[in-house]
Amino acid sequence: MPELPEVETVRRGVDQAFRGGRIQAVEVYNPRTVRRHAPGIDDFRQHVQGLQITGSGRRGKFMWLELDDGRALVCHLGMSGQFLVITHEREAHKHLRVRLRFADGRELWFVDQRTFGFLELAEMDGPVPATLAHIAPDVFEDEFDADACVEKLLRRRIEVKKALLDQGWISGVGNIYADEALWRARLRGRRTGDSISKRKAKELIGHVKDVLAEALDAGGTSFDKLYVDANGENGYFARELAVYGRAGQPCKRCGTAIKREVIGDRSAHYCPKCQR
Secondary structure (H helix, E strand, O other): OOOHHHHHHHHHHHHHHHOOOEEEEEEEOOHHHHOOOOOOHHHHHHHHOOOEEEEEEEEOOEEEEEEOOOEEEEEEOOOOEEEEEEOOOOOOOOOEEEEEEEOOOOEEEEEEOOOOOEEEEEEEEOOEEHHHOOOOOOOOOOOOOHHHHHHHHHOOOOEHHHHHHOOOOOOOOOHHHHHHHHHHOOOOOOOEHHHOOHHHHHHHHHHHHHHHHHHHHOOOEOOOOOOOOOOOOOOEHHHHOOOOOOOOOEOOOOOOEOEEEEEOOEEEEEOOOOOO
């Protein structure tokens, strides 16, 4: 699933291409993609068509396009969702779910092979859409409070890996960057929050921010064509990964073979020597 760096990369591409653009027509090809819009496809089409994109935003793994009627078009990419900027006529993608046609002739396609992603219209609630208000700020937001996150972690009796995936604690972190941050902090994902020191908890939060920033600079992590940016290009942070997806390969710090385990039904990769 695309995590914060991938979603932010897509948001930047869409914002750069369509900020100020007016949506001339809306075509929905799969009702699952607008399943959260209770009134249905026709109502969704009617209320999006004709609106102008005035800005964009992101919280964690969600992004949105701000509209000139005061609402937002919220998007979650799911497992395989893609926003593609289309500048010339071409054959429709076989997994095209929603097409936004703009007055200048360009199009924005939402392509989603597995159809876990979705689009929804939402009212704004301060800086974020109302439907996202329950999600914790991510590490790049002004509202993010690192000290409060540390204190909360030190009181939790769940595994640190599970805590990092909790979007109500810190949003935007998934399997890839949780494993990478834990490796950098030399913490085993099975350690519980209440078993680590305050110093180590602060260090972990710092590594979370660092690894997300580095991945963002690299355009995210692509293992296949399911994640591409708005121009159809892959991210290249995969070459920098220290543990994720590298089971059996040598640790880049000590040379010990990386191991894989399951924590909370999710894969976890770690170095048994560096992360005891």
